Amino acid sequence: MILHLPQTHVLRSLTFDGRLLFFTRMARMFSYGFLAVVLLLYLDKIGLSATKIGALLTLTLVGDTIISLWMTTIADRVGRKRMLIVGAGLMVLAGALFALTTNYVLLVLAATIGVISPSGNEVGPFLPIEQAALTQTVSGQQRTQVFAWYNLGGSLATAVGALFGGTLAHGLIRLGMTQVDSYRVLVFLYAAAGVMLWVLFTRLSKAAESPPTSELSSTSPIFSARFGLHKSLRIVLKLSALFTLDAFAGGFILQSIIAYWFYLRFGVEPALLGSIFFGANILAGFSALAAAQIASRIGLIRTMVFTHLPSNVLLILVPLMPTLPLAIAVLLLRFSISQMDVPTRQSYTMSVVSHDELSAAAGVTGVARTTGAALSPLFAGFLLANPALLSVPFFLAGGLKILYDLMLLRSFGELRPPEEKG
Numbered sequence: 001m002i003l004h005l006p007q008t009h010v011l012r013s014l015t016f017d018g019r020l021l022f023f024t025r026m027a028r029m030f031s032y033g034f035l036a037v038v039l040l041l042y043l044d045k046i047g048l049s050a051t052k053i054g055a056l057l058t059l060t061l062v063g064d065t066i067i068s069l070w071m072t073t074i075a076d077r078v079g080r081k082r083m084l085i086v087g088a089g090l091m092v093l094a095g096a097l098f099a100l101t102t103n104y105v106l107l108v109l110a111a112t113i114g115v116i117s118p119s120g121n122e123v124g125p126f127l128p129i130e131q132a133a134l135t136q137t138v139s140g141q142q143r144t145q146v147f148a149w150y151n152l153g154g155s156l157a158t159a160v161g162a163l164f165g166g167t168l169a170h171g172l173i174r175l176g177m178t179q180v181d182s183y184r185v186l187v188f189l190y191a192a193a194g195v196m197l198w199v200l201f202t203r204l205s206k207a208a209e210s211p212p213t214s215e216l217s218s219t220s221p222i223f224s225a226r227f228g229l230h231k232s233l234r235i236v237l238k239l240s241a242l243f244t245l246d247a248f249a250g251g252f253i254l255q256s257i258i259a260y261w262f263y264l265r266f267g268v269e270p271a272l273l274g275s276i277f278f279g280a281n282i283l284a285g286f287s288a289l290a291a292a293q294i295a296s297r298i299g300l301i302r303t304m305v306f307t308h309l310p311s312n313v314l315l316i317l318v319p320l321m322p323t324l325p326l327a328i329a330v331l332l333l334r335f336s337i338s339q340m341d342v343p344t345r346q347s348y349t350m351s352v353v354s355h356d357e358l359s360a361a362a363g364v365t366g367v368a369r370t371t372g373a374a375l376s377p378l379f380a381g382f383l384l385a386n387p388a389l390l391s392v393p394f395f396l397a398g399g400l401k402i403l404y405d406l407m408l409l410r411s412f413g414e415l416r417p418p419e420e421k422g
Helices: 015-045 050-078 081-099 102-115 126-135 140-174 179-201 223-229 233-255 257-264 272-298 300-320 324-338 340-351 355-384 392-412
Strands: none
Touching: 015 050, 015 140, 015 179, 015 257, 015 272, 050 081, 050 126, 050 355, 081 102, 081 126, 081 179, 081 300, 126 140, 126 300, 126 340, 140 179, 140 272, 140 340, 223 340, 233 257, 233 340, 233 355, 233 392, 257 392, 272 300, 272 324, 272 340, 272 355, 300 324, 300 340, 300 392, 324 340, 324 392, 340 355, 355 392
């Protein structure tokens, strides 16, 4: 089977709003990328223990969950543009407080109500709302390809951000700045990125908003009013339960946790960490393009499962490698296929709901993932604090993700999106 890159005409067909959302995605992921490389190192240097760091990461993800659930489930009714602007403001708040204080109570406050990414991945309300707006700009046949390019752009931006973060921190230290101050510069830059996003989101037009609908809710009016779901409720909740398991597993190996693991296990410095995650995110981004083509042949669900299973086996193998070069090689190999399920998962979710439920469905499933991921860093912090258990997060993550893959195939293997039924 010969695979070709998804055709670029789907990008040329995007509206102004679609192209703007591609750019905001890349700007946001660039900032997430450079922050993830140094965030745990920064928290360590300002005096937080591994246990406190784990608790703070959990609170960060819990706060993102609550904020995202509220904002995404009302976005289709009160305005997607408005919610994106609010999200950018919360990103500024979190970055500024993290940079300006070492008080743990204030850091907890910033982590809980602000938007900050400890993983290098999406957090907050941005992704679900952007997905909903993008879905309106393309046909069902083009949707997965658009999401593949959208994720490639984000992965490339994350990769460049990781390289930028590691290189800048290393350069500032060589110029005489202390480690903690060099990391703090990057936290300030994260807050500045939030300001830029706030400005960009103000440019969105009314075309990015949810179209009016006359559909009647088939669920409780109170539930529909609060969560924005009606006829798609059952399938969204079922998907959400599975995504929670996958994200709980992924929370053990957040990008910042992997960076910290390399630091503890092999003494890797920020410059090399930045290079490692630059390569990892480049590979992950291009794997998303391949996923779109595989999905066109075997379907979205099968693509999600059959590419995810081997990546999880590789994840388990990372801590078993005896040397740094081998550990890096296995990690990069894992990243080369680990993200194929991302555009296919997003496309599948968007294919099974109506247009007036898009933001809500993406938000609820996204919040489910954030909820799952919010719990595991707390346990990971305890494991990382014990040298004898340092590699256990990789084993737990890989094993639970394999269980998720098998359950997803069993539950949704026969439920195909409309464009596949033809």
